[in-house]
Amino acid sequence: MTRRDRWRNALRLLLGTLAHLATARLTSVVGREGSYWVFGARFGSGFVDNARYLFEEAADRPGVRAVWLSADPETVETVRASGYEAYHSRSLRGRWLAVRAGTVVVTHSLRDVSLPLTGGAFVVNCWHGVPLKTVGFDAELGEEPWVVRRLHRRLADALDVVVSPSPLAVHSTATGLGVPRTCVHVLPYPRYEPLVGDPPRADATAERVAALAERGPLVWYLPTFRERGADLADRVDFAALDRLLAARGARLVVKPHPFESVTLPADLEHVTALDGVDDLSTMLPHVDVLVTDYSSVCVDYLLLDRPMVFYAPDLDAYREERGFYVDYESFVPGPLVTDDDALVDALARALDGDDPAAVHRRALREAFLTDTGDDPAATVFEAVDAARTGVR
Numbered sequence: 297m298t299r300r301d302r303w304r305n306a307l308r309l310l311l312g313t314l315a316h317l318a319t320a321r322l323t324s325v326v327g328r329e330g331s332y333w334v335f336g337a338r339f340g341s342g343f344v345d346n347a348r349y350l351f352e353e354a355a356d357r358p359g360v361r362a363v364w365l366s367a368d369p370e371t372v373e374t375v376r377a378s379g380y381e382a383y384h385s386r387s388l389r390g391r392w393l394a395v396r397a398g399t400v401v402v403t404h405s406l407r408d409v410s411l412p413l414t415g416g417a418f419v420v421n422c423w424h425g426v427p428l429k430t431v432g433f434d435a436e437l438g439e440e441p442w443v444v445r446r447l448h449r450r451l452a453d454a455l456d457v458v459v460s461p462s463p464l465a466v467h468s469t470a471t472g473l474g475v476p477r478t479c480v481h482v483l484p485y486p487r488y489e490p491l492v493g494d495p496p497r498a499d500a501t502a503e504r505v506a507a508l509a510e511r512g513p514l515v516w517y518l519p520t521f522r523e524r525g526a527d528l529a530d531r532v533d534f535a536a537l538d539r540l541l542a543a544r545g546a547r548l549v550v551k552p553h554p555f556e557s558v559t560l561p562a563d564l565e566h567v568t569a570l571d572g573v574d575d576l577s578t579m580l581p582h583v584d585v586l587v588t589d590y591s592s593v594c595v596d597y598l599l600l601d602r603p604m605v606f607y608a609p610d611l612d613a614y615r616e617e618r619g620f621y622v623d624y625e626s627f628v629p630g631p632l633v634t635d636d637d638a639l640v641d642a643l644a645r646a647l648d649g650d651d652p653a654a655v656h657r658r659a660l661r662e663a664f665l666t667d668t669g670d671d672p673a674a675t676v677f678e679a680v681d682a683a684r685t686g687v688r
Contacts, residue, residue: 306444312411313447316454319395320415328417330684332397333362336408338424340367340385343375344575345403346422346459349486350680353673354401355380363397365390365409385410399684406451418684420457421473422486422676425592426465428627429520430619431472449474457683459676461485462595462664468621483679484665484672487577491599493670501570502578505549508568509582513546513647516583518576519607520591521553528558531609533636534567540640541566544647546584551576585646587639590614594629598661599668603646604630604653607639629657 335351337344343364354362364375364382375382383390394400394413401420402408429435437448452474460469463482470477484492508514519528528550541548548567552558558569576593580586586597586604594604606628608614615624625632630653631642669675 315412323416484668486673
């Protein structure tokens with residue numbers, strides 16, 4: 297990012313924060329409509345993650361008007377096609393609902409819905425993954441100029457509820473997002489629903505993954521984000537993995553981060569790239585072995601009690617540059633490998649039924665995750681509704 301871009305972003309943040317504070321002052325006088333709940337996710341770019349599951353729960357509740365707001369027209373159409381109410385966040389109706397809604401639910405920040413127009417609302421940040429690596433004020437925000445940090449601190453003050461599915465991650469969630477520990481509520485992620493309760497949704501992508509799973513063992517490679525535009529093929533020997541998979545009659549699905557890509561050799565027969573997957577929770581039940589690194593998807597996958605392999609070729613550099621909240625080597629519930637040969641060997645063992653981390657994995661789930669119940673979205677809705685009515 298250039299210096300000019302940084303100044304532009306800082307100015308945009310300043311203006312958005314000032315508008316947010318002005319909206320808070322206005323709505324303290326004219327009030328907000330308690331039955332209106334607006335939802336958004338991933339900076340307004342998709343109908344995804346914890347906000348989606350909580351939205352669908354809220355939409356079924358009597359006396360609640362649940363509305364999805366997005367800056368992406370395609371997302372708005374997707375939500376409407378599913379039978380729900382949705383508007384472009386910059387449309388007149390979208391802006392009006394952002395100002396009127398008593399409750400705002402996001403997964404990243406207020407920009408998921410509208411930073412300027414959500415002042416004075418009861419704000420719920422469901423977040424998008426248990427922080428194993430440092431986030432927010434403990435990571436990139438800590439390096440920003442003082443004025444930028446101060447503006448983000450002011451916006452953190454607007455959060456009323458932050459969801460954490462782990463009692464052991466309350467402190468890291470609070471320090472990373474800049475909120476008091478009392479603001480962090482230990483509740484299951486709504487997106488856990490397909491992992492512990494209802495069967496996964498039968499959309500086209502899920503059906504494609506299910507079809508792959510029917511042909512033999514299915515492995516997923518889900519690495520965390522490194523840098524915008526990075527290609528996963530630069531750090532993984534997919535040809536070697538393809539040979540292993542062919543020998544075991546298995547398939548590998550590679551899912552890059554939305555800001556990264558993967559260029560696979562044309563002659564691979566057992567490795568498939570899958571872009572544009574928004575809802576991992578509907579895919580994970582089809583996966584027999586998960587390969588990841590520092591991604592919190594490993595925490596979600598604990599709920600299925602299946603083998604994992606942790607491929608971290610840049611562990612030392614990543615620890616130095618980013619850092620962790622946990623002791624990574626002792627935390628990971630699976631073999632930890634740092635080169636291609638070791639990855640092939642560990643994956644071969646997993647496909648052959650060798651599961652040395654099974655006891656650790658189950659103990660970690662018991663200690664690290666709160667009880668999910670069989671309807672996580674309902675649990676979160678009821679907790680949020682109780683907190684909302686007790687505060688506003």
